[in-house]
Amino acid sequence: MTENDPAKAEPSSKEAIGSDVDPRTQQALDRIKRALSRRNGDEAVRFFKDATSHGLLPNDDNVLAWLRQALGNDLTEKLISAFAGLPCFYCNKGVIPCDDCNGRGYDADRTLCTECLALGIDRCDFCGGSGWFTIDHVPHAFQLNVIMRRVLAAGKEAEVLLASGVPVVSDSEAAEARKLAAKDLLQVNRLLGVLENMTVAAKREESRHAESAGITRKATAACEALAPKLHGRACQLLGVLADAARAEAASSIRTATRRIAERRAEFYADLASSKSFAGTLLRHPLLLTDTSETPDRIQSATQVPRMHDELGGKGPAIR
C-alpha cells in the first residue's frame, strides 16, 4: 500500500472532523460548498462524486452525519436536494422521440404507433419517464432522503395539475384541445413514473434498513394514494384526445385524413377504459397493479402535505 492509496486516504465517517483534516479533503469540501452557495446543485453533485471516487470523502452509510459536521446542516440539506433534483442525462423531462415510429406517430403503413399513442414521443427508459436521474446512481446514504423529496415534489405538482381543468373540445378548436390534452397526459405520465420508481425504491430501502420502515411506508402509501387519481386524469385526457379526433374526423375533407382521425378516436376511447394501459408508454405495472379497487384506495388529498410536515422535508423545485 502506498501513501497515495485512496483506500488509505479515505476519511472514516466515524472520525470527528478536526483541525487535522486532510488538506485535499478540505479542498474538496470547499469546492462543494462554493457550488452549493452558487445554487449549482448539478455541479455540487459532480464534485461530491468526484471526491468520493478519489477517496477524499467517506462514502458509507454514515456519510450524512459526517457531512453535517463538516458542511453544516443547511449545506448538507442542499446537497441532498441537489441529488433529488438531478435531471436524467438522457432525456428532456422524461420523454424522447419515439424509436418505434421514428417520431412520426405512425408506422410506414399508416398504422397508429401504440407505444407513443400516435404522439411521436415516448418515455425515457433510463429514468422510467420520471425525468429525474435514476436513484440507483445516488449514494445509498442519500437514498431515503431523496425518495421523500421526490415523493413530496410529485405530490405538490400533482395537486396543482389535478386542481386545473381538463381541456374541452369544440369543433373549431379540436387541434388546440388535442395539443393541451397531450401535454397534460405526458405530465401525468411523468408523475406516475416518479411514483412508480419511488414505490420500488422505498420497498428496496425498507428491505435493506428495517428501521426506515416508518418513513418508507409513508412514502409508499402516499404514492399508492396518488396513483389512482393520476390514472383517472389520464383516462379523462384520453377521452379528450378521442373527442378531438372525432371532431377532426368530422371536419376533414380528405377521406384518408378522416379515416386516420377515426382510427385515433377509436384507439383513444378504447385505451381510456383500460386499467393497465398495457403496450403503451402509459403502463406502470409496478404502481397500477389493480385499479378496480380504486375508490377504496383514494385517500385524503391532504396526505402528502401532512407527510411533508411530519418529515420537515423540503422538496426539490418542481420541474
Ligand SMILES: [Zn+2]
Ligand atoms: Zn411511436
Ligand SMILES: [Zn+2]
Ligand atoms: Zn430519462
